[in-house]
Amino acid sequence: MIRVLVAKPGLDGHDRGAKVIARALRDAGMEVIYTGLHQTPEQIVDAALSEDVDVLAISILSGAHPTLVPRIMELLRANDVDDMLVLLGGIIPEDDVPAMKAAGVHQVFGPGTDTQDIVDFIRQHKGTA
Amino acid sequence: MMDLETVYQGIQEGRRRALARGLSWVDEGSDRGNALLGRLFPHAGHAHVIGITGAPGVGKSTLVNALTLHLRKTKQTVGILAVDPSSPFTGGAILGDRIRMQDSVDDQGVYMRSLASRGHVGGLSRATFGALTLLDAAGFDVILIETVGAGQAEVDVMRFAQTVLVVLAPGLGDDIQAIKAGILEIGNIFVVNKGDREGADRTVRSLRSMLGLTSTSLDWVPPIIKTSADRNEGIGELVQAIEDHKAYLTNHAIWDQMRERQAENLLEQALEDMVEAVKKESRRQGEWYRAVSSIRQGESAPAFARELISQWLQKNG
Ligand SMILES: Nc1nc2c(ncn2[C@@H]2O[C@H](COP(=O)(O)OP(=O)(O)O)[C@@H](O)[C@H]2O)c(=O)[nH]1
Ligand SMILES: [Mg+2]
Numbered sequence: 001m002i003r004v005l006v007a008k009p010g011l012d013g014h015d016r017g018a019k020v021i022a023r024a025l026r027d028a029g030m031e032v033i034y035t036g037l038h039q040t041p042e043q044i045v046d047a048a049l050s051e052d053v054d055v056l057a058i059s060i061l062s063g064a065h066p067t068l069v070p071r072i073m074e075l076l077r078a079n080d081v082d083d084m085l086v087l088l089g090g091i092i093p094e095d096d097v098p099a100m101k102a103a104g105v106h107q108v109f110g111p112g113t114d115t116q117d118i119v120d121f122i123r124q125h126k127g128t129a
Numbered sequence: 130m131m132d133l134e135t136v137y138q139g140i141q142e143g144r145r146r147a148l149a150r151g152l153s154w155v156d157e158g159s160d161r162g163n164a165l166l167g168r169l170f171p172h173a174g175h176a177h178v179i180g181i182t183g184a185p186g187v188g189k190s191t192l193v194n195a196l197t198l199h200l201r202k203t204k205q206t207v208g209i210l211a212v213d214p215s216s217p218f219t220g221g222a223i224l225g226d227r228i229r230m231q232d233s234v235d236d237q238g239v240y241m242r243s244l245a246s247r248g249h250v251g252g253l254s255r256a257t258f259g260a261l262t263l264l265d266a267a268g269f270d271v272i273l274i275e276t277v278g279a280g281q282a283e284v285d286v287m288r289f290a291q292t293v294l295v296v297l298a299p300g301l302g303d304d305i306q307a308i309k310a311g312i313l314e315i316g317n318i319f320v321v322n323k324g325d326r327e328g329a330d331r332t333v334r335s336l337r338s339m340l341g342l343t344s345t346s347l348d349w350v351p352p353i354i355k356t357s358a359d360r361n362e363g364i365g366e367l368v369q370a371i372e373d374h375k376a377y378l379t380n381h382a383i384w385d386q387m388r389e390r391q392a393e394n395l396l397e398q399a400l401e402d403m404v405e406a407v408k409k410e411s412r413r414q415g416e417w418y419r420a421v422s423s424i425r426q427g428e429s430a431p432a433f434a435r436e437l438i439s440q441w442l443q444k445n446g
Contacts, residue, residue, distance in 0.1 A: 001157065001220075001245075026221035031245045036228040042235065047227060051243060052149040079146070083130075 002030045002126050004055040007044040008037050009072070010064040017090065018059040024115035025057075030122070041068060045075040048084065054126045057118075058105075060090040065100065073104040085125050089113065133161055137168055140267050145240065148267050152242055155259030163402060166259045170395055173265035174388050176208070177375055178272045180290030182312065187298040188322040189275045190229035191358040196273065197233050199364050205271050207233075208264035209241040210257065212276040212286065222246075226275060240269065246276075254285045255398060258391070261289055287315050291387055292374045294367075296320045297336065299328035313339060316351055318370050324355040324363060349377055407441045416440065 006022045008015050015037055022032045033051050035043070048056050056076075060068060069088060076084065088100055089109040097108045107121055131139070131150050139147020151169075154162035179196075181189050190211065197207045211226035224243035233239040244260060246253050257274065264272050276286055287293045295316035319340070321332050333353055340351060352370050356363030378384045411417040420433040 003153075022223055026216060026223050027219055029219045029221045031215075031222045031224060031243075033224045033227060033243050036225075036231070043231070046235070049146060050149055050240060052153045 002055065002122060003033065003051060003053045004030050004057055004122070005033045005035070005044070005048045005051060005053040006057045006059065007035060007039055007047070008059050009039050009041060009044055009068045010060055010062045012037060012059075012061045012090075014061075015059070017061070021057060021059065021089065021115060021118065024119060025122070028119040028123075041071040041075055044072055045079065048076070049079060049081070053084065055085045055087065055122055057087045057089065060088070060092070063091065065090070065092055065096065069100055069105060070103045076104070085122065087118065087121070089118070133164060137165060140169060140263060141172060143268055148240065148263060149242070151263050152260050155263060156244065156256050158256065162259060163398075166262055167395070167399070169266040170262055170392070173262045174391075176261075176265040176269050176272045177292065177371075178261060178265075178274065178290045179371060180287040180293040181273060181275045181296060182277070182284070182287055182293065182315075183296030183298075183320075185277050187296045188356075188358045189277075189296050190226045192294075192296060192320065192322060192356065193226075193273050193275055194229050194232055195356075195358045195361055195364045196368065197230070197239055198361075199368050200271055201233070201236060201238055204238070206238040206269045207240075208267070208269035208272040209239070210244055210260050210264070210272065210274045211241065212244045212246055212253070212257065212274065214277060215245040240264070240267075254289070257286045258289055258394060258398075262391075284312060284315060289391070291378055291384065292317050292371055294318045294320050294371075296322050297332055298323040299326045299332045317349065317374050318367070319351055319353045320367060321353060321355045322358050325357045325360065329355060348381070349374070403441075406445070407437050410441055410444075411437045 004025050006018050008018050018034070022034050025032045033047065033053065035047050044056070044058070058069065058072065065088065073086070076086070086105050087107050087109065088105045091111055092100065092108050100108055106125070109118055131147065136147045136151045136154070140151050151165050155166055156162070181193060183189055193209060193211070197209065200207050209230070211224065213222055213224045213226065215222040222245035224245060226243055227241060230241055233241070242260065244256060261272055261274070274286065274290060293315050295312055297319070298321065319336055321329055321336065323329060333355060336353055354363055354367045354370055356367055358364070408417065411420070416437060420437065424430050424433060
């Protein structure tokens with residue numbers, strides 16, 4: 001069973017996109033933990049560790065990814081997490097993608113991504129279970 | 130990668146990562162999960178396990194949050210298991226109970242884990258029992274289990290709790306439904322949440338008259354507590370009722386009986402596992418099919434069952 005935490009850090013005012021992803025992953029047979037809006041990086045990492053998830057899917061619309069994402073990655077590393085697949089979605093400008101990947105994000109999914117692509121990517125990296 | 134020894138030691142030392150990984154193992158029903166469970170069981174048996182059940186939306190998670198905050202004031206540590214239903218079609222699930230637990234997330238005295246009701250090799254009650262045992266062995270004083278009291282499997286889970294709270298809310302947790310699921314029979318304490326809503330008192334009254342009809346146990350009379358979990362009202366009274374119930378269990382030696390029942394449950398699971406292993410092994414070796422065709426010719430099935438078990442024991446005993 002693949003377990004995924006769908007996380008919404010920062011000040012985004014709505015979570016429609018995150019919920020669409022959560023449902024798509026559930027429909028693909030995964031267990032999705034959703035923790036709601038306005039999560040701090042500390043809360044997200046605490047939830048990811050407590051729930052022992054295989055995948056952390058972060059959604060950010062506000063443009064705060066250049067500060068939030070490196071902080072999350074830093075906390076994961078501080079806890080010796082090396083086997084978690086980290087995905088980033090929302091509104092991430094093309095130009096920022098290399099920096100996000102350099103921070104440790106495995107894949108960035110832009111707006112309008114087909115949810116099936118996310119499902120496929122997760123299955124590819126975490127098995128089909 | 131954590132191995133069995135690391136996880137086993139880590140859980141007893143109260144290390145979060147070890148606990149989280151161990152819970153994944155018992156959740157998947159794997160051999161290492163069973164091995165871990167067997168080793169940790171002797172270290173469990175101290176926690177007060179409180180089940181919280183009721184229809185979706187009555188406020189169980191909000192109540193769990195309020196109870197946790199209250200218990201933390203007296204320095205009790207709290208482990209939380211929140212069980213949500215899986216989709217019967219895809220096996221997937223959305224586990225959303227953490228949303229209401231934000232007040233406790235930064236507290237090292239609180240650990241919460243979400244479980245999906247299906248997708249478990251040996252059923253929900255087995256996974257929940259394993260998870261409870263791990264949290265107990267990790268030293269949490271109180272363990273809260275939240276389940277939607279919808280199906281038999283979820284009602285079953287409640288037998289691992291020493292104290293069961295059945296939560297209703299005005300206009301929700303429809304009375305007739307509750308009776309159908311056998312939920313009234315398992316409640317030690319009844320909570321009418323959303324006490325701020327219109328109709329709460331009516332719910333209390335109709336609950337009282339229903340309980341009068343079903344009440345069987347004469348010595349513990351389940352109290353009905355009105356709460357408003359989202360504004361922290363009635364929580365002190367609820368905690369008092371929980372304490373009273375615990376005292377009742379201890380005074381009547383029921384507490385110890387429950388521990389014995391859990392040990393029995395572990396033994397039953399181990400037996401079931403062994404039978405499963407015998408079946409699997411003998412199918413793999415082909416003996417199973419030879420036995421089947423002999424039985425078809427009129428030979429004795431119990432004799433073959435004994436034969437398969439003894440062969441398995443010779444190899445694995
Ligand atoms: N008015 C009112 N709403 C509440 C109360 N407790 C919880 N709620 C709300 O009821 C909804 C469902 O709560 P939740 O705890 O998720 O219910 P659960 O499905 O039983 O776990 C949420 O919107 C809560 O904010 C209460 O005491 N009064
Ligand atoms: Mg809930």
